[in-house]
Amino acid sequence: MTDAAGGGPGARRGAPLVFGAGLAQGLVLVCFPAAASVLTSPAGYALSATQYGFMFAPQVVLAIAGAALTPVLARRWSLRGVLGLGLAANLAAMLLMVASLGVAPSALAYVLLLAATGCLGVGFGTCVSSLSQFAAALKAGAENRNVLVLNVMLGLGTALAPVLVALLLPDWWILPLLVSAGLVVLLVATARVRLDPGAPAPAAGAAAPRPRLPRRFWWYVAAVVLYGVCETLFGNWSTLYLSGERQLPTAVASAALAAFWACVTLGRVIVAILPARIPVPAVYVVLPFLIAGASLAVASASTSVAAVLAYAAAGLACSAMLPLSVSFGEREFARWGSTSSGELIAGYQVGYGIAAFGAAPLLAATGLPLGAVYVVGAIAALALAVTALTISRGRALRAAPFLTTGTKES
Incomplete structure (x- = not known):
């Protein structure tokens, strides 16, 4: 199988994976803010404004940690392994979000939401860092265009999430389930499709x-x-x-x-x-x-x-x-x-x-x-x-x- 760089068969297989993962990351990122009315409604999770705001604290801390650790993990596992970790963390975030609905409103539901946003932080930090490198390496001479397309797919996901939540209400939980199914497909593709992260930096x-x-x-x-x-x-x-x-x-x-x-x-x-x-x-x-x-x-x-x-x-x-x-x-x-x-x-x-x-x-x-x-x-x-x-x-x-x-x- 050829590398995903240079426009060969690997690039044709790698591009849908990279851009699809970008779309999924955008959807996951905005799922929580898009569901804010449910999270704060007395008929939903009954979170206060303070609880809602603090819910994003694990996301921020772990997103910074995930981005910072990406080079270290890439040297130990490979950059494809880092992408797999990010996709798995995003999958865990969506499943925890759905699981929290079964015990809402309660303290346990809030704990599950905190764990979910923490997983989202890991997923965001590692996925965005690795996807940017993979997108730039998809085809020689088209680095800027491919990074732009990746950002467009991320943006498309963030724009679609609130629309889909509104369309699915009151069954909003269908969205994280659908995103979870997509993430499983992406994880399988990550294990099967060869991705080239580009030339490594010189050792000196x-x-x-x-x-x-x-x-x-x-x-x-x-x-x-x-x-x-x-x-x-x-x-x-x-x-x-x-x-x-x-x-x-x-x-x-x-x-x-x-x-x-x-x-x-x-x-x-x-x-x-x-x-x-x-x-x-x-x-x-x-x-x-x-x-x-x-x-x-x-x-x-x-x-x-x-x-x-x-x-x-x-x-x-x-x-x-x-x-x-x-x-x-x-x-x-x-x-x-x-x-x-x-x-x-x-x-x-x-x-x-x-x-x-x-x-x-x-x-x-x-x-x-x-x-x-x-x-x-x-x-x-x-x-x-x-x-x-x-x-x-x-x-x-x-x-x-x-x-x-x-x-x-x-």
Whole structure:
């Protein structure tokens, strides 16, 4: 059997596996936020806002650990083994989620949900790290395009999850069961299909000590942390905000969440195909201001149409912020290799954690309504604008103002 790189038979077999796993990862990732109305309903799991937010703590911690351990596990098992671990962890997350329904509402159900989000963290950290490498190695000369397709499939999964939950209600548990079946197929395919992770780094380079990351790098870290806060306020709290505080139908809340994730994906594609005459760093500086405006629009949305449009605008505004931060960081700190991108993904997870389980204690301490977190999100977006402006003034970006991924070099 030939390798999956280079466009041979292995590539034809490997591409459906890689992109299918990306779609599955997106579905798993948003299953929990998409089911927020069930998780917090007295007729469902009866979780408080604080319990709901804290439910994501294991996910954040283990996602960071999973991403950090991927290189270590790949050397010990192979990168395909890491992907198999991630898929198995995602499968466990879905099965635990379904199992929790049988004992809800109870303390045991909450324990099962915590275990499920912990498994999701392991799955996300290991799958995303390994899939990115496999996608880039599918075909020589098409690395950027294949990574873009992988991100589109991830985005498609995140957009589909809330729509499917809304369509399946009250039998929402069918979705994690269907995803579980898909994950079993992917696990079998992972054991049978040969995947090529690309050429390993030279041994001499791996043994050489890396220089210490400069102080300027922490502007990038600040950017991804702030972005993680903004994105998670939209992605994790939308259903509770719209169906609980705004009293809009659950279907509308699901549509708004789906619109957010769909527009995140659409925006990334748009930025990736921007004409070469448009300087991408300029787009990077504008996006935080758009995020701030979208946050205020969400905070004031009181009708179904306004809510869906506000979240769609938020998705477009958020879309390219994280990929551009990572791409710019990899360009400016190329000699640090994967260290820089790994640190940035970890920073994003920190921001995710702050918003996922920090919003409820903030509201409890201040007595503010849930909509107020989007005003906080607007403030975070303005702080993000400052970091983006500082990053865009770097010499490395001024010298080469166009991305190599998706846009033409000038």
